[in-house]
Amino acid sequence: MNSHTNLTQFIIEQQRTKPQSTGDLSALINDIASACKKISHLVNRSGIIGIGGASESENVQGEVQKELDIITNDVMVEHLNWTGHLAAMASEEIEDIIQIPEQQPKGKYLISFDPLDGSSNIDINLSVGTIFSILKCPEGVTEPTVEAFKQPGTEQVCAGFCVYGPTTMMIITTGNGVDGFTLDQDVGEFILTHPQMTIPEDTAEFAINMSNQRFWEPPVQRYIDECINGVDGVREKDFNMRWVASMVAEVYRVLTRGGVFLYPLDNKPSTNGGKLRLMYEASPMSFIVEQAGGISSTGRDRIMELTPEGVHQRVPVILGSKNEVERIISYHQK
Numbered sequence: 001m002n003s004h005t006n007l008t009q010f011i012i013e014q015q016r017t018k019p020q021s022t023g024d025l026s027a028l029i030n031d032i033a034s035a036c037k038k039i040s041h042l043v044n045r046s047g048i049i050g051i052g053g054a055s056e057s058e059n060v061q062g063e064v065q066k067e068l069d070i071i072t073n074d075v076m077v078e079h080l081n082w083t084g085h086l087a088a089m090a091s092e093e094i095e096d097i098i099q100i101p102e103q104q105p106k107g108k109y110l111i112s113f114d115p116l117d118g119s120s121n122i123d124i125n126l127s128v129g130t131i132f133s134i135l136k137c138p139e140g141v142t143e144p145t146v147e148a149f150k151q152p153g154t155e156q157v158c159a160g161f162c163v164y165g166p167t168t169m170m171i172i173t174t175g176n177g178v179d180g181f182t183l184d185q186d187v188g189e190f191i192l193t194h195p196q197m198t199i200p201e202d203t204a205e206f207a208i209n210m211s212n213q214r215f216w217e218p219p220v221q222r223y224i225d226e227c228i229n230g231v232d233g234v235r236e237k238d239f240n241m242r243w244v245a246s247m248v249a250e251v252y253r254v255l256t257r258g259g260v261f262l263y264p265l266d267n268k269p270s271t272n273g274g275k276l277r278l279m280y281e282a283s284p285m286s287f288i289v290e291q292a293g294g295i296s297s298t299g300r301d302r303i304m305e306l307t308p309e310g311v312h313q314r315v316p317v318i319l320g321s322k323n324e325v326e327r328i329i330s331y332h333q334k
């Protein structure tokens with residue numbers, strides 16, 4: 001492949017390696033990429049066109065929605081509900097499953113997405129993103145309900161995210177490693193710039209919201225204390241800390257230079273067992289992280305093996321560099 005391979009070429013070339021492939025998944029990934037280009041444009045122009053603020057509504061989880069949360073959800077739905085590749089959709093912003101309109105053809109896939117992750121960062125001009133997870137609709141299911149989505153992360157056929165930062169990037173996996181594409185704004189194409197991304201096994205960088213420290217369990221308290229003690233403590237090395245409050249930016253950093261990202265179990269009344277949602281945040285990010293050689297766990301269970309109990313179920317997330325996440329898991333076992 002030359003250095004100017006674009007996303008369309010890349011997925012068609014991958015599709016040709018699987019003779020039984022119908023091309024449906026490739027077409028669906030292209031549809032998602034089109035939606036993400038539109039979202040990138042809207043995010044970029046949000047201040048100018050006056051859509052950067054809060055809306056008057058709350059989502060199902062009681063969070064005040066940003067105008068862009070609602071607009072980007074509509075962009076995803078409008079790009080995906082008529083192309084014939086999906087049987088149903090689920091979104092962070094919508095309580096129930098989103099059905100395909102009756103007049104449109106249905107396809108064989110299900111998608112879950114967070115249309116604008118990290119949207120609290122919009123006002124302050126930091127990175128935000130879109131996360132998605134694709135499953136096969138179970139055989140024989142023509143009217144999918146939430147039950148159809150209750151599949152463990154190991155059943156994902158594709159996962160990805162787009163980060164709208166200094167450049168817009170799309171990161172995807174279909175189970176053959178992780179590839180990163182940069183949006184060339186001049187020609188409107190995602191160009192393969194980061195083939196086969198891998199997460200270094202070791203790191204000296206952690207990311208956690210320290211303001212929640214008093215709510216954490218002892219294993220996480222212990223791990224972070226040891227990092228902070230640096231060369232003077234048992235780890236005998238100094239650690240660096242980052243917290244962007246935008247999972248897409250944190251996972252992108254981990255994919256690029258390693259690190260560990262934690263949104264752990266806590267006893268904060270508002271989160272009730274973790275903040276991040278399994279179906280459209282934790283599960284797709286776990287697929288990507290594992291495909292890049294990292295580990296993703298709740299501290300006790302491999303996130304990829306969890307079957308969602310509902311669309312908006314929350315789980316603790318600890319992911320990143322292999323040796324560091326293994327250490328944190330071992331602290332949970334003690």
Ligand code: AHM
Nearest residue numbers: 116117118119120209245246247248
């Ligand atoms: P969101 O989907 O409503 O944006 O919430 C998810 C985000 C993650 O991107 C990020 O890791 C986390 O919330 C930040 O939470 P906090 O504000 O507690 O630091």
Ligand code: MG
Nearest residue numbers: 114117118281
């Ligand atoms: Mg989110």
